[in-house]
Amino acid sequence: xxxxxxxxxxxxxxxxxxxxxxxxxxxxxxxxxxxxxxxxxxxxxxxxxxxxxxxxxxxxxxxxxxxxxxxxxxxxxxxxxxxxxxxxxxxxxxxxxxxxxxxxxxxxxxxxxxxxxxxxxxxxxxxxxxxxxxxxxxxxxxxxxxxxxxxxxxxxxxxxxxxxxxxxxxxxxxxxxxxxxxxxxxxxxxxxxxxxxxxxxxxxxxxxxxxxxxxxxxxxxxxxxxxxxxxxxxxxxxxxxxxxxxxxxxxxxxxxxxxxxxxxxxxxxxxxxxxxxxxxxxxxxxxxxxxxxxxxxxxxxxxxxxxxxxxxxxxxxxxxxxxxxxxxxxxxxxxxxxxxxxxxxxxxxxxxxxxxxxxxxxxxxxxxxxxxxxxxxxxxxxxxxxxxxxxxxxx
Ligand code: SF4
Ligand code: SF4
Numbered sequence: 001x002x003x004x005x006x007x008x009x010x011x012x013x014x015x016x017x018x019x020x021x022x023x024x025x026x027x028x029x030x031x032x033x034x035x036x037x038x039x040x041x042x043x044x045x046x047x048x049x050x051x052x053x054x055x056x057x058x059x060x061x062x063x064x065x066x067x068x069x070x071x072x073x074x075x076x077x078x079x080x081x082x083x084x085x086x087x088x089x090x091x092x093x094x095x096x097x098x099x100x101x102x103x104x105x106x107x108x109x110x111x112x113x114x115x116x117x118x119x120x121x122x123x124x125x126x127x128x129x130x131x132x133x134x135x136x137x138x139x140x141x142x143x144x145x146x147x148x149x150x151x152x153x154x155x156x157x158x159x160x161x162x163x164x165x166x167x168x169x170x171x172x173x174x175x176x177x178x179x180x181x182x183x184x185x186x187x188x189x190x191x192x193x194x195x196x197x198x199x200x201x202x203x204x205x206x207x208x209x210x211x212x213x214x215x216x217x218x219x220x221x222x223x224x225x226x227x228x229x230x231x232x233x234x235x236x237x238x239x240x241x242x243x244x245x246x247x248x249x250x251x252x253x254x255x256x257x258x259x260x261x262x263x264x265x266x267x268x269x270x271x272x273x274x275x276x277x278x279x280x281x282x283x284x285x286x287x288x289x290x291x292x293x294x295x296x297x298x299x300x301x302x303x304x305x306x307x308x309x310x311x312x313x314x315x316x317x318x319x320x321x322x323x324x325x326x327x328x329x330x331x332x333x334x335x336x337x338x339x340x341x342x343x344x345x346x347x348x349x350x351x352x353x354x355x356x357x358x359x360x361x362x363x364x365x366x367x368x369x370x371x372x373x374x375x376x377x378x379x380x381x382x383x384x385x386x387x388x389x390x391x392x393x394x395x
Pocket of ligand 2: 199223224225226227228229230233238239240241242243244245246
């Protein structure tokens with residue numbers, strides 16, 4: 001009885017990671033397949049996001065600079081950030097397929113204003129470290145500077161990423177910035193490892209494919225924007241699920257699958273930088289960020305005779321380094337869990353990854369919900385529409 005119950009429990013919580021236990025969404029829902037194969041759909045959504053993004057930058061640079069009079073702040077930090085984080089769980093890295101940051105780079109490349117070089121090896125080796133460091137720099141700036149309350153700073157921040165992506169687009173072919181250096185892309189890729197969908201080829205079909213157009217492109221159609229191609233996709237880290245390679249594949253090998261969200265984390269066994277640094281730093285930053293918002297935080301800093309920013313920085317590193325030590329220690333305690341299916345497995349990894357990303361979702365949603373009620377009044381104040389002022393509410 002007891003064993004039976006335990007077996008049932010295991011079946012319920014332990015994801016079945018066999019390939020056949022995923023659902024091919026192209027087969028099950030043909031409208032999804034049609035949507036992905038009709039490439040214009042993606043072009044329309046991308047153009048829409050480029051226009052919205054450009055409007056945000058213009059509003060930030062030239063609109064009112066008071067926090068409660070410029071709607072771009074809420075749209076950028078509340079709507080955009082929160083929906084990006086929300087998308088991690090359901091769409092993997094698909095956000096990057098519509099991301100406006102490489103918009104200018106794409107335009108310049110379409111105008112042939114690029115050297116179209118191959119990205120150097122150093123990007124492949126060290127890009128991840130730089131991107132991760134940049135991500136935590138953004139989090140630090142968000143908390144310690146007026147970035148999120150200044151429309152101009154926010155616009156300059158967005159613009160600087162667009163210009164960086166454009167700079168690399170002028171030097172290198174396709175999206176070197178997105179693949180190797182973008183801080184948001186990096187964290188999105190890590191989070192995408194626990195998404196409920198995956199884009200994968202049928203490796204049996206690919207084995208016999210001589211052309212591999214999905215990777216190399218073909219006459220008149222550029223290759224995969226991030227130097228992968230369906231044939232090289234083995235995890236959710238780098239693939240945008242943009243579907244571009246669908247039209248390059250003559251055998252309809254790639255498809256989108258619904259899967260257990262923990263499948264990839266378990267298959268990877270939390271190897272690599274995902275577990276070692278990104279996750280402890282993300283959770284460490286969240287603990288510090290949540291503390292900053294507490295009433296006692298500033299008194300605490302005063303009592304210690306240091307500035308709030310310095311205390312935040314100390315806590316950020318203290319929590320992060322402590323978590324790195326805890327995960328290392330836990331790894332040595334839990335190392336020898338043996339499962340006939342999973343092999344050797346460190347439980348702390350499966351626990352911490354979802355914690356880190358749901359923590360981020362909570363943090364972002366809090367900002368969104370706190371400021372949502374002021375959306376219409378801010379719009380009213382910005383554009384002088386009196387009637388909108390009374391539409392405010394508090395969550
Ligand atoms: S995805 Fe298509 S084009 Fe790419 S290797 Fe497989 S069969 Fe060939
Ligand atoms: S592998 Fe295919 S779906 Fe993934 S990023 Fe490249 S072109 Fe897009």
